[in-house]
Amino acid sequence: MYLLVPEVPSRRDEYEQTQWVREECYRFYVAQRRASCTYLQLMDLWLRAPYCSECILSYPFNFKHFPDISSANWEEDIECQLGEEASARAKDAEAEGASSVFQCKRCGKDLAPWNGDEIYIVHYHLEEHYQIPLETAGRTVSKGLKRKILRLYDNKCFACGETKNLHIDHVLPRASGGTAAFRNLQPLCERCGQKKGDSQPEEVEVYSDIYFGPYPSDGYEGLFW
């Protein structure tokens, strides 16, 4: 006799999965920060995703009355919103007779503006999306967190790449209310840390179009989709 046992994830499984997703998310943040930010800046990372005309109605911050990519003017709209590369990809898809160029992030519906689909662009705050708190109550960095930050930044000073005498710097200084939240921490060497001192950081906003890119083919498939 065979018994069908449903696979219910244990608390441990759930915990490990959440940790893993968070770590991937942190890695993504660090990669984007390296590409777009100096060590004196604090980066706000937004993910942009396509929504269909039905799903946009249930989006809690829906102030949109007109689609960002309208079916009537989709070539210009895509170029204006997402750049030339995305526009060229969409034109190729249409020429090949493809059924879609994007998928709705919420319901998975295929979206082809040349077939009349209206596309809305929704912004997600990276931390919000993964339910990672933007602030923590504490200001001091635990040993475990220090290890994690060092590992994510490849054990290098974020400013100069030095690998010796690293400490964890608060981007917004503790003296100005900076907490030990992940996005406020970075590894700096002694020299860069002294140079930075208690100077105030500048906020940088970066918008990432990963939801609009070609579908990934490696093991990370599905993570951000």
Ligand SMILES: [Zn+2]
């Ligand atoms: Zn949808």
Ligand SMILES: [Zn+2]
């Ligand atoms: Zn340094």
